[in-house]
Amino acid sequence: MKRAIFPGTFDPFTIGHYNLVMRGLDIFDEIIIGIGVNLSKKTLFDAGKRIDIIRQAFSNEPRVRVMTYDSLTVDFAASVEAKYILRGLRTVSDFEYEHTIANANRQLNGLETVVLFTETEYSFISSTVVRDLIAYGKDITPYLPPHVKL
Numbered sequence: 047m048k049r050a051i052f053p054g055t056f057d058p059f060t061i062g063h064y065n066l067v068m069r070g071l072d073i074f075d076e077i078i079i080g081i082g083v084n085l086s087k088k089t090l091f092d093a094g095k096r097i098d099i100i101r102q103a104f105s106n107e108p109r110v111r112v113m114t115y116d117s118l119t120v121d122f123a124a125s126v127e128a129k130y131i132l133r134g135l136r137t138v139s140d141f142e143y144e145h146t147i148a149n150a151n152r153q154l155n156g157l158e159t160v161v162l163f164t165e166t167e168y169s170f171i172s173s174t175v176v177r178d179l180i181a182y183g184k185d186i187t188p189y190l191p192p193h194v195k196l
Contacts, residue, residue, distance in 0.1 A: 048073070050130035050160065053080040053119045057089040059099050060176055062168035064191035066134040067110060069162055076109050078126050083116045090177050103191035120154045131157055136164045136172075 052067055056079070070077050081096050091099070093114050104110040115122040123131065131151060133144050148159035171189050179186050190196070 047075045048130065049076045049078065049126065049128045050074040050132045051078045051080045051119070051123050051126065051128045052132040053082055053115075053122065055084075055087065055089065055173065056081055056096050056100065057091055057173050058176055058196070059096060059103065059191065059194075060168075060171050060173060060189050061191050062134065062136075062164055062171045064103050065165055065168055066132065066162055067104070070132045070160075071107070071109055073160060074109075074130065074132070076111070077132060078128060079110065079112045080119070080122050080126075081112065081114045082119070082122075083114050085116075090180065099190075099194055099196070102194045105193070118154075120151050120157055123151075123157050124155060129156075129158065131159045133159055133161050134164050135161050136169050 050070060052070065054063070056063060067077055067079065079100055081093055083093055097112050097114070100112040113126070119131070135141055135144060144159065144161060151157040151159060176186050176189050179189070
């Protein structure tokens, strides 16, 4: 079985994240969305709410699971027996960061990173942008996965 993890903070999980996971299901048999928990990082939504958002998005997709973890990503991958990391790229600066992390992950435990380029219509969407829109009372519905209610 080809199992991948899709790690991140996902504060909140956006339509861009959703699109990457759905496209990733064409490559992998199962994707585990790993919500990294970092108590020193201030988030808008607690881990329970982020899990709820992701479960709403994938309620009809049994090949997607969501879990939290508070360890190195490579250790989380090992704990769920995943051999791959799924990542998305929006910009050149994303590439530089992801390339460095991918090399480290491969050196640490042979974990391979599979990168998908963000589709053009989602390339400007980030969790930061969505949080900013929330802070200013704007409608974020177009930036959330289908069927998700905050």
